[in-house]
Amino acid sequence: MNALSLKDRFRLSRFFRGEKPVDGPIELNQRRIFILPSAPGFGFVILIFLLLLISFVYNNNLAYLLTFLLASIFFVTILHSYQSLSGLVLQQGQSAPVFAGEDAVFEVLIYNQTATARTQVQLSLENTLSFDIAAFSNCQARLQSRTSRRGWHHANTITCFSYYPLGLFRAWSPLRFNLKTLVYPKPWQYPLPLPQTLSGAAVSGITKRGVDDFAGVQTYYPGASIKSIHWKAFAKQQGLLVKQYSGTQGSELWLDYDETSGSVEERLSQLCRWVLDAEQQGLIYGLIIPGIRLSPDHGKTHQLNCLEALALF
Amino acid sequence: MDVLTNRTLFVFLLTAIGLIALPHSSHLPGPLVIFFFVMLIWRFMGIWYPRWLPGKILLYGLTFTGLALLYQQHLGWFGRDPGTSLFMTALSLKLMEIKQQRDIYLIAYLAFIVAASQFLYEQSMFMAVYIVFVCSVLLAAMIMINGRQANIKASLKKAMAILMQVLPLTLIIFVFFPRVEAPRWLLFEDPNRAMTGLKDSMEPGSISDLGLSDELAFRVKFTGNIPPVASLYWRGPVFSYTDGKRWMQGRHQGTGMKPSVPEFNGDAYRYTLLMEPQDMPWVYALDMPAGFPGELFQNSDYQMLTRKEPDKRNEYQLTSLLQYNTGLLQEDERVRNTQLPGAVSPKIRHLITALQSGTQLTEQLVGNIMRHFREEGFSYTLRPPLMETNPIETFLFETRTGFCSHYAAAFVYLMRAAKVPARVVTGYQGGTLNEVGGFLEIRQADAHAWAEVWIKDRGWVRYDPTAAVAPERIDQTSYFQQQFGDELAQLVPRRNLQGSFEWLKTTRELWRSLDYSWQRWVINYHSANQLTFLASLGIAGLNKMIYWLIAGIAVFTALLSGYLLRQRQKPKDKALQLYARFCKKMTARGLVIRAGEGPQDFAGRINLVFPELAGPVDRITGLFIRYRYGKAPTKEDLSLLKEAISELRIKKGYSAKAKSRFNF
Numbered sequence: 001m002n003a004l005s006l007k008d009r010f011r012l013s014r015f016f017r018g019e020k021p022v023d024g025p026i027e028l029n030q031r032r033i034f035i036l037p038s039a040p041g042f043g044f045v046i047l048i049f050l051l052l053l054i055s056f057v058y059n060n061n062l063a064y065l066l067t068f069l070l071a072s073i074f075f076v077t078i079l080h081s082y083q084s085l086s087g088l089v090l091q092q093g094q095s096a097p098v099f100a101g102e103d104a105v106f107e108v109l110i111y112n113q114t115a116t117a118r119t120q121v122q123l124s125l126e127n128t129l130s131f132d133i134a135a136f137s138n139c140q141a142r143l144q145s146r147t148s149r150r151g152w153h154h155a156n157t158i159t160c161f162s163y164y165p166l167g168l169f170r171a172w173s174p175l176r177f178n179l180k181t182l183v184y185p186k187p188w189q190y191p192l193p194l195p196q197t198l199s200g201a202a203v204s205g206i207t208k209r210g211v212d213d214f215a216g217v218q219t220y221y222p223g224a225s226i227k228s229i230h231w232k233a234f235a236k237q238q239g240l241l242v243k244q245y246s247g248t249q250g251s252e253l254w255l256d257y258d259e260t261s262g263s264v265e266e267r268l269s270q271l272c273r274w275v276l277d278a279e280q281q282g283l284i285y286g287l288i289i290p291g292i293r294l295s296p297d298h299g300k301t302h303q304l305n306c307l308e309a310l311a312l313f
Numbered sequence: 314m315d316v317l318t319n320r321t322l323f324v325f326l327l328t329a330i331g332l333i334a335l336p337h338s339s340h341l342p343g344p345l346v347i348f349f350f351v352m353l354i355w356r357f358m359g360i361w362y363p364r365w366l367p368g369k370i371l372l373y374g375l376t377f378t379g380l381a382l383l384y385q386q387h388l389g390w391f392g393r394d395p396g397t398s399l400f401m402t403a404l405s406l407k408l409m410e411i412k413q414q415r416d417i418y419l420i421a422y423l424a425f426i427v428a429a430s431q432f433l434y435e436q437s438m439f440m441a442v443y444i445v446f447v448c449s450v451l452l453a454a455m456i457m458i459n460g461r462q463a464n465i466k467a468s469l470k471k472a473m474a475i476l477m478q479v480l481p482l483t484l485i486i487f488v489f490f491p492r493v494e495a496p497r498w499l500l501f502e503d504p505n506r507a508m509t510g511l512k513d514s515m516e517p518g519s520i521s522d523l524g525l526s527d528e529l530a531f532r533v534k535f536t537g538n539i540p541p542v543a544s545l546y547w548r549g550p551v552f553s554y555t556d557g558k559r560w561m562q563g564r565h566q567g568t569g570m571k572p573s574v575p576e577f578n579g580d581a582y583r584y585t586l587l588m589e590p591q592d593m594p595w596v597y598a599l600d601m602p603a604g605f606p607g608e609l610f611q612n613s614d615y616q617m618l619t620r621k622e623p624d625k626r627n628e629y630q631l632t633s634l635l636q637y638n639t640g641l642l643q644e645d646e647r648v649r650n651t652q653l654p655g656a657v658s659p660k661i662r663h664l665i666t667a668l669q670s671g672t673q674l675t676e677q678l679v680g681n682i683m684r685h686f687r688e689e690g691f692s693y694t695l696r697p698p699l700m701e702t703n704p705i706e707t708f709l710f711e712t713r714t715g716f717c718s719h720y721a722a723a724f725v726y727l728m729r730a731a732k733v734p735a736r737v738v739t740g741y742q743g744g745t746l747n748e749v750g751g752f753l754e755i756r757q758a759d760a761h762a763w764a765e766v767w768i769k770d771r772g773w774v775r776y777d778p779t780a781a782v783a784p785e786r787i788d789q790t791s792y793f794q795q796q797f798g799d800e801l802a803q804l805v806p807r808r809n810l811q812g813s814f815e816w817l818k819t820t821r822e823l824w825r826s827l828d829y830s831w832q833r834w835v836i837n838y839h840s841a842n843q844l845t846f847l848a849s850l851g852i853a854g855l856n857k858m859i860y861w862l863i864a865g866i867a868v869f870t871a872l873l874s875g876y877l878l879r880q881r882q883k884p885k886d887k888a889l890q891l892y893a894r895f896c897k898k899m900t901a902r903g904l905v906i907r908a909g910e911g912p913q914d915f916a917g918r919i920n921l922v923f924p925e926l927a928g929p930v931d932r933i934t935g936l937f938i939r940y941r942y943g944k945a946p947t948k949e950d951l952s953l954l955k956e957a958i959s960e961l962r963i964k965k966g967y968s969a970k971a972k973s974r975f976n977f
Contacts, residue, residue, distance in 0.1 A: 040418040047422045051429050058393070059494070061838050062432035062441055065487055069445070070425065072482040073452070073475060079870075079877050080475065086878060119460045130461070165471055166452065167418070167459040 018157045018174030025091040025111075028160065032173045035081050041168035044074055074168060081171040084162040085121065087114040088133075090175060093140065095155075097182040097307070099272075103144040104181045106155045111138040120164045125156060147183045150268065150311045155179035184307045185265065188273035194283075195259050195274070217241040227282070252296035253278060253285040255306075268310050275310070279303045289313055316414050322457045323360045325465060326417065327353060329450040330408070333428045334401060336443070340434050342386040345398050348379060352405035359409075367409055376406055397430040417458060421451050438831045449476050478877075482869045489847075489862035491855055492840040494529075511549050511739055511760060513593065515560040517704055517718040530741060530759070531597060532587040534752040540582055540599070542743055544635050546763065546775060547597035547755060549740030551614035557654040558704055560722060560737050562614075572613045575772065577603050578636035586629045594623045597740050597755070600775065601639075604632035613646075614736075615639070615773075639772030642734060650734035650767065657730045658706060665730045675733055675768045682727055683781040686720065689713070693782045720778040721762040734767040738775070745841050754841070887951060888941045895933055895958045912937055926961075933957045 008014070015034055026032065037045065048071050055063035093107030106125065110133060112118055118133040125143035133139055147153045158179075161172035217230050220240035230241040255274045260267035271287070278285040279298065286296035287306045292313070294306055316322065331353055338346040352375070359366040367375060379402040386398065404423040411417060428444050428451075453465070453472035460468060531547075552560035581603065588596060596609055596617040605611070606629055608620050621627050642650075657665070668681040690713055697715040700707040705726050708719050721737045728735035742761035744753035763777040838846075847853070852861055896906045899915075904922060906915050916934040920927045936957060940950040 040415070043418060043422060047425060050426065054396075054426075054429060054433075056493070058433055059492075059839060060432050060436070061487075061836050062436050062444075063429045064490070064492075065441070065483065065835070066425075066429045066432065066444065066448070068486040068490065069448070069476075069479060069483045072479040072486065075482065075866075075870075076475060076479050076873065079874050083877050132461075163459045164456075165459060165475065166455045 014174075016157070016174060018176040021154075021176040021178045023092070023178050025089050026175055026177075028085045028088045028090070028173050030082075030086075032175070033082060033085050033171055034173065035078055035169050035171045037168060038163060038170045041074070041170075044070070044168050048074065073166070077166050077168050080165050081162065081169040083116060084118060084164045085160060085171050085173060087116070088112055088118065088121065088160070090158075090160060092177040092179050095179060095181040097184060097304075097311075098147060098153075099184045100147050100150050100186040102147060104147050104153050104155075104183065106143045106145065106158075106179045106181070108141045108143060108158060108177070109138060110141060110160075112136065118162075118164075120162055122161050122163075124159050124161070150183050150185040150265075152180045152312075153183045155181075182308060182311050184311045185268040185272040187276055188266075188270045192270055192273050192277075194253065194277060194281075195255065217243055253283050254296070255285055255287050257289040264313075268313060272307065272310050275303060275306045316417065316458050316461075317411065319457070320360050321465060322417075322454060324357075325450070325457065326420065326454045327357055327360075327408070329447055329454060330404065330420070330424050332447045332450065333424050333431075333444075334404075336431055336435070336440065337397065337401065337427070341394070341398055341401065344382050345386055345401065348382055349401050349405045352408060356408045372406075372409055375409065379406055393430070393433045397427070397433070400426050400430065414458060418455075421455055424451055436836045438828065441835075445476070449473060452476065478873055482866065482873075485865035485869060486862065487838070488843075489852075489858050489865060491858050492838070492843050494840055511593070511595070513550055513562060515552055515718050515722070515737065515739060515762060516558055517560075517700070517708070517715065517722045528757045529589050530591075530755050530757055531589055532752050532754055533584050533599075533744065534587075535582060535584045537583060538580070539746070539753070540635060545743050545753075546600040546738075546761075546777075547741040547744075548600045548602075548616055548738060549595055549597050550593075550738075551616055551765075552737040552739065553614070553649045554652060555654060555722070555726070563649050572611060572615055573640050575601060575603075575615075575637040575639045577601075577634040578638075579634055581632050581634050583630070583632050586631055588619075588623070588627045588629070590624045592623065594619045594621075596629060598631050599633035600635075600740075601637040602631055602633045603637075606630055614738075637772070638770075641772075642767050647734050647767075650736050651729050651732060653726070653729050660706060660710060661727070661730055664709065665727055668727070669731055675766060678728070678731060678733065679766060679776055682724060683776075683778060686724075686778055686781040691720075691782050693779065717779040718762040720782065721764050724764045724776065724778040728764070728766055736765050738763055738765050742777075756841070758837075886941070888937055888946075888954065891951075891954050891958055892937050892941075895937075895961065898958070898961060929957060929961050933961065 008019075019032075048067060051063065051067040051070065054060070055067050089111040091109045091111070093109050095104060095106045098104050103126075108123060110121065110123070110131065112133040113136060115135045117135045118131075120130050121133060122128055122130040123141045123143065125145050127144045129141050129143070131139050131141070143155070143158060145153070145155060155177060157174045157176050159172055159174050161170055163170055217233065218241065220229065220242050228243050230243045233239070233241045255271055255278065257267055257271065260270045262270070268289075271289070275285070275287065279302075282298065284296045284298045285306075287294040287309060289309065290313075292309050294302075294309060331350075334346075334349055334353070338350075355365070355367075383395070383398055383402055400423060404420065404427060407416065407420050407423060411420070425448065428448060431440065431444055449469070449472045452475065453468040456468040456471050457465075460471075550562055553563040554561045582599065584599065586596065586598070596619050598605065598617040601615060602611070602617055605617060609617050609629060609631075610620070611617055617631075619627065619629070664685075668685060669678055672678045672681065692714045693716060694714050695716055697719060698712055700712065704719075705723050708715055708723055709727075718737075718739075725735040725737050739760070739762045741755045741759045742763070743759050744755040746753055761779070763775060763779070765773045765775055768774050844853075847858060847861075852858060892912070896915075899906070899919065902923075904915075904919055910918075912934045916930050919930050923930075933954065936950055936954040940946045940954060943950075
């Protein structure tokens with residue numbers, strides 16, 4: 001772990017936002033873990049002072065002894081709080097793209113390679129999860145984060161914290177990973193017919209790719225619809241072939257930015273709807289947005305490419 | 314599992330609270346105790362039948378009932394009993410209203426206060442152990458809240474572990490935390506508090522626990538010089554009448570007889586006396602008071618009494634002189650002060666004849682008795698054996714051990730047997746100089762008894778027979794250590810044990826010594842004792858105490874964190890450890906094993922750079938692979954591997970060569 005400059009070390013944001021985002025695993029150590037009394041902890045301090053006052057007024061040594069016992073417990077709990085997080089290693093995991101408005105799910109892995117079992121280690125982003133991690137074991141947390149805008153969605157500071165054992169202290173560690181996920185535009189929520197006019201050529205007619213006229217087979221290419229795979233040929237061990245159906249000439253569907261209306265976001269939202277609908281209906285479609293032109297195709301990969309282009313527009 | 318629905322937690326918490334409150338039932342007013350336990354049982358039922366718990370309106374009613382009970386049972390809200398009752402009632406009411414996790418914490422904290430208040434009533438070792446046990450149950454409940462475990466055993470285990478780790482620190486703080494006497498405004502006077510002080514009678518044989526209390530009796534501030542410590546005798550009740558066991562004030566008390574005014578000599582000492590609240594109207598003036606304010610009067614035994622209420626703290630201005638002559642003795646006084654219960658036994662008669670032989674003056678007889686005490690094996694102890702029948706004879710001829718009242722009583726008895734008027738005077742002796750305030754503090758532990766003998770032409774003369782056996786008792790130099798040293802001697806089992814039941818006696822003695830140590834070292838470890846004890850260790854003064862406190866905490870923290878945070882790792886594979894050593898050797902020469910690089914690939918790379926090392930490196934690699942991945946690893950392989958790696962020597966200069974040939 002790289003050293004921190006003195007200035008960075010005392011930056012207030014370290015306590016709340018955490019240090020600069022990293023890719024690799026983070027080990028929780030004295031640099032990462034912060035400990036402050038919780039609300040019950042402050043209550044405990046008041047209790048100790050009250051007991052001290054009672055002992056003082058009555059000059060009672062056993063009351064003093066109990067007071068000192070509680071004060072010692074308070075003090076030692078700091079170490080226990082530290083122990084509840086120290087030595088854990090956290091690493092970022094996978095995350096899948098989502099549509100705007102949905103919850104992005106970030107995966108974080110917690111490794112406990114020490115001999116100390118951890119109780120109630122909590123991890124929070126927008127939801128809070130708690131884990132009991134046995135010695136020499138690990139677990140996986142799936143943290144959610146609500147998305148609102150398309151584009152890259154970066155995970156905020158993930159806080160790993162624990163109140164264990166007595167709840168008097170909160171030991172926490174703000175962590176920032178280079179965790180991001182792609183957020184596609186929110187699909188237009190009202191029914192929206194696919195564009196009838198074919199871009200480029202002023203030919204109107206069939207928008208659907210022919211499904212009736214079998215035109216031949218072609219070797220499998222990634223992204224080919226699972227429906228179009230020639231299973232019979234596959235069963236005859238002729239390899240993975242994809243059935244081709246002849247479409248009418250100019251049957252390619254162009255989803256054009258200019259054919260949508262409204263603000264930029266609304267237009268992208270409509271395009272997103274079209275991409276989803278076109279793919280679902282098994283059409284061959286292309287995408288035109290200012291600066292980007294994706295030639296007509298179909299299949300999962302093509303759809304993802306289109307959505308990505310929309311997300312990052 | 315949600316904390317608020319965790320039944321195990323609730324059963325645990327409520328049981329702990331019941332255990333904490335249980336000892337209070339013996340000394341708090343019945344209605345309050347009943348109220349508390351009714352609420353507790355109600356709450357217990359609520360665990361299984363939540364609908365039975367009181368609603369908002371009923372809760373207000375219960376609160377009102379609780380307050381009304383408090384008001385009815387106590388006048389006032391401050392002090393030990395009202396305070397304890399208040400916290401108990403608050404705790405029981407809070408039990409009915411648990412809505413959040415916060416409420417559970419509040420309940421636990423209230424329970425801790427109730428537990429602490431237990432010590433204001435009883436300070437036995439048993440009670441301390443009990444309270445610590447109950448507190449650990451409370452801690453376990455707190456752990457259950459945070460651990461979300463319904464597992465009682467694990468929580469208790471963790472609580473115990475924390476408690477064990479914490480004990481040394483608690484002891485460090487206990488020893489070094491400066492005890493300061495509470496300022497006056499903080500001491501609210503509690504009418505129910507049992508007050509200690511001197512009694513209006515003395516029964517040496519029956520007392521086995523003398524004035525160990527460190528409680529303040531009174532304070533004295535001198536204007537001008539302070540008399541020498543050895544002459545600080547604070548006069549209290551005078552006992553002239555005895556029935557052989559008990560010594561009492563004569564029946565002439567309160568007849569309003571005026572004493573003859575003594576003739577004074579020497580320096581006059583002026584002082585202010587601040588009496589602590591007590592039961593009796595006695596004012597302990599320095600022997601012998603000459604001038605006193607109008608609210609005080611003197612009885613015929615020269616004891617000062619007050620007309621003010623003694624249960625308040627009172628202040629008096631007095632003047633005393635150390636040299637005085639009380640003059641002639643009235644006939645009735647002579648009769649009273651030579652009174653004996655029945656005939657003197659032949660044994661004592663024989664002793665007194667021996668002591669009296671060849672003496673003409675009373676002073677010579679006194680000197681002989683003192684020498685008898687000093688030279689005939691008498692000793693001083695605060696824990697004398699009980700002398701239930703014939704205490705004086707038992708003391709003089711058998712036990713020969715006791716404290717001031719034994720000596721004073723025996724001395725006066727012997728004097729009276731010789732027909733010399735004598736009487737026992739009780740009061741306090743000495744005092745501790747409070748250097749900050751410049752005044753003397755006289756504590757209950759300073760209680761003392763001495764004798765007065767009437768001598769022709771000198772009047773009543775004070776003799777202190779205790780000084781004959783324990784002069785340090787009077788000098789007050791090392792009173793604390795002397796007391797403890799005495800007990801240490803008792804801790805050593807006696808040699809001349811006889812009979813089969815002796816072990817029982819030894820056990821009892823051991824227990825007594827333990828109990829005494831508990832009293833001395835824990836309960837009475839107040840400011841004066843703390844200062845004396847720490848000074849005996851060379852830690853004098855408040856500053857040093859605080860330095861030691863901080864140092865103690867620092868050392869403890871270092872040790873505990875070392876223990877808690879030591880990295881306990883999975884026992885590593887020995888072969889891997891050895892191979893890591895090999896890799897380290899290679900790293901020192903500029904060859905670093907790459908991530909994901911296998912031993913064989915690494916060996917290949919090494920051979921390219923250091924062809925001359927090919928032999929040993931291949932051997933090491935082979936052994937490593939055979940031991941770690943082979944079907945039947947043998948210990949021999951491991952030791953061979955170890956040998957090969959430690960024998961591997963790489964000459965200096967190779968490193969440069971490696972760097973020049975390859976760019977790593």
